[in-house]
Amino acid sequence: MTEPIKLLLADDQALVRGALAALLSLEPDLTVVAEVGRGDEVVAEARRTDPDVALLDVEMPGLDGIAAAAALRAALPACRVLMVTTFGRPGYLRRAMEAGANGFVVKDTPARQLAEAVRRVHAGLRVVDPTLAAETLATGASPLTERETGVLRAARDGGTVADLAGALHLSEGTVRNHLSAAIGKTGARNRAEAVRIAEQNGWLLGD
Amino acid sequence: MTEPIKLLLADDQALVRGALAALLSLEPDLTVVAEVGRGDEVVAEARRTDPDVALLDVEMPGLDGIAAAAALRAALPACRVLMVTTFGRPGYLRRAMEAGANGFVVKDTPARQLAEAVRRVHAGLRVVDPTLAAETLATGASPLTERETGVLRAARDGGTVADLAGALHLSEGTVRNHLSAAIGKTGARNRAEAVRIAEQNGWLLGD
DNA sequence: TTCGCGCCGTGACATTTGTCAGGGGTGGGG
DNA sequence: CCCCACCCCTGACAAATGTCACGGCGCGAA
Numbered sequence: 464m465t466e467p468i469k470l471l472l473a474d475d476q477a478l479v480r481g482a483l484a485a486l487l488s489l490e491p492d493l494t495v496v497a498e499v500g501r502g503d504e505v506v507a508e509a510r511r512t513d514p515d516v517a518l519l520d521v522e523m524p525g526l527d528g529i530a531a532a533a534a535l536r537a538a539l540p541a542c543r544v545l546m547v548t549t550f551g552r553p554g555y556l557r558r559a560m561e562a563g564a565n566g567f568v569v570k571d572t573p574a575r576q577l578a579e580a581v582r583r584v585h586a587g588l589r590v591v592d593p594t595l596a597a598e599t600l601a602t603g604a605s606p607l608t609e610r611e612t613g614v615l616r617a618a619r620d621g622g623t624v625a626d627l628a629g630a631l632h633l634s635e636g637t638v639r640n641h642l643s644a645a646i647g648k649t650g651a652r653n654r655a656e657a658v659r660i661a662e663q664n665g666w667l668l669g670d
Numbered sequence: 671m672t673e674p675i676k677l678l679l680a681d682d683q684a685l686v687r688g689a690l691a692a693l694l695s696l697e698p699d700l701t702v703v704a705e706v707g708r709g710d711e712v713v714a715e716a717r718r719t720d721p722d723v724a725l726l727d728v729e730m731p732g733l734d735g736i737a738a739a740a741a742l743r744a745a746l747p748a749c750r751v752l753m754v755t756t757f758g759r760p761g762y763l764r765r766a767m768e769a770g771a772n773g774f775v776v777k778d779t780p781a782r783q784l785a786e787a788v789r790r791v792h793a794g795l796r797v798v799d800p801t802l803a804a805e806t807l808a809t810g811a812s813p814l815t816e817r818e819t820g821v822l823r824a825a826r827d828g829g830t831v832a833d834l835a836g837a838l839h840l841s842e843g844t845v846r847n848h849l850s851a852a853i854g855k856t857g858a859r860n861r862a863e864a865v866r867i868a869e870q871n872g873w874l875l876g877d
Numbered sequence: 878t879t880c881g882c883g884c885c886g887t888g889a890c891a892t893t894t895g896t897c898a899g900g901g902g903t904g905g906g907g
Numbered sequence: 908c909c910c911c912a913c914c915c916c917t918g919a920c921a922a923a924t925g926t927c928a929c930g931g932c933g934c935g936a937a
Contacts, residue, residue: 476756481781482689485696500778549683571707574688608913621862624894637915643895653923654894655828655862815883831924844885850925860893861924 468585471497471514473505473531474547475523483518483547483577490578502526506538514542516585519564521548521555527668529558536563545584547577551595553602554665566590605666611645614638615661618654675792678704678721680712680738681754682730690725690754690784697785709733713745721749723792726771728755728762728875736765736875743770752791754784758802760809761872773797812873818852821845822868825861 470487472495474480484495497512499505503525509517517535521528532544545566546559556567566584568577569592580590605612617627624642628635642654651657661667677694679702681687691702704719706712710732716724724742728735739751752773753766763774773791775784776799787797812819824834831849835842849861858864868874 476777477780478754478775478777478784479686479689481784482686482693484693485781486689486692489692547685568685570683570685573684574692577685577688610914618862621858621860621864621866623859634916636917639895640897640915643897646895651828652830653828655825655865657828658862659828817884841886843887846925847885847927850927853925 467492467494468516468581469494469496469512469514470581471495471499471505471509471512471517471542473499473502473517473523473528474520475500486574487578487581493578493581500524502528502531505531506534509535509539509542513539516543516545516581518545518547518581521546521550521559521668529555529562529564529668532559532564533562543584543587545580545590550665551592551598552663552665553595553599554605554668556591556595556599556665557604558665558668567592567595569595602664605661605664606648607645607661607666611641611648612661612666614641615645615658616667618642619658619662619667621655674699674701675723675788676701676703676719676721677788678702678706678712678716678719678724678749680706680709680724680730680735681727682707693781694785694788700785700788707731709735709738712738713741716742716746716749720746723750723752723788725752725754725788728753728757728766734875736762736769736771739766739771740769750791750794752787752797757872758799758805759870759872760802760806761812761875763798763802763806763872764811765872765875774799774802776802809871812868812871813855814852814868814873818848818855819868819873821848822852822865823874825849826865826869826874828862 470493472480472483477500480498480500484498487493488495496514497508499508502523519528519531528546532546535542535544544564545568546564547568547570548555549570551569559567566580566589568580568590583590613631614627617630624635624638628638646654646657649657649660651660677700679687679690684707687705687707691705694700695702703721704715706715709730712726726735726738735753739753742749742751751771752775753771754775754777755762756777758776766774773787773796775787775797790797820838821834824837831842831845835845853861853864856864856867858867
């Protein structure tokens, strides 16, 4: 038998990180060589342990999983990336693929399939939930311009226009215009609804 | 050696459910006898398999983990309940304890401690994250009246006042009054901010 | 019983928000 | 070159939102 596949696990929740390690360690051809809880620790830890496949969560402090995937592929091109995430946001899949991820699995897929997904990714195949792929195609890329997403992001925690204007160093009128545009593009009737829709589609990723 | 402790796992994400099963099965004195993905399946499955300890997530379809805990304690008083949840919302802990849970663990505690928490709960001890407990005491119970929380819940997905009034069979003016009261009590400056604050404190649980 | 409190409603008011029509600036592609 | 998209701003307007004062109902506690 050949060498086992070396894995790196990145998830901010220590419990699920450890549980995933236990699950994958049951497979004789897999071995977990590294675990991190922050996106900005992925590359350094990968450099140290040289894993064959990295399993990355999208929601992580420091650096989100998509950005971590891009950084990892740039630093260690030989290391495959399998995104493992809670939310099947259409935009997440698109962004992950653009960042060079080799697979995308949502956390409500059966546990038995995870090891198989890891093996496929390691073999050079792409692994994508077909339902999510179809949804991604249907939803399309974000229609929002950079400013509009920025304004929506700032509006997430529910501040007034004046707050947003101050935070973004813009005029209040400009903020309202961008918000209005975003509301129109998302088909929302509210600022709040626009935020919700954009978030559900994964259009608010980044900082 | 005595009989192993029988566990029931309830979590809506199949992957983490299976991973937790793998993690706990590594312990020789623990055995997973049941897994469910919905809150409203907990009691039936527990009746069938008679577990010693049930690990329940709070966020679940069908019935939230708190309500499931209450139902389970009523149906099988001998079965201990350990809440295992993503969010350490102060209100969650309070509500869980009121529902009769024996322990409360957030998902970013180290994986090694989970088995120990299970054993403690099984032994009749209470297990609570001390940080979260302090925060819960500080935050206090929800200051919101029943109607106010209902209105805030309905306002979560960002509809207009007319929408809320229609959904709740209230006058628009009444809705605005309740919203205003909720905004005042939460210290928010917005409907959106009020929703966010209430949600972070775990005051919006239920339907 | 009276009091307080939650609940429901009304009406009026100031503020905020969303929309629209402008204007000027930059930079890339036909 | 012009056109177009994006960006920033202004000003004005209608609509939605938040606030306040008010009255009425039911209920439990003092």
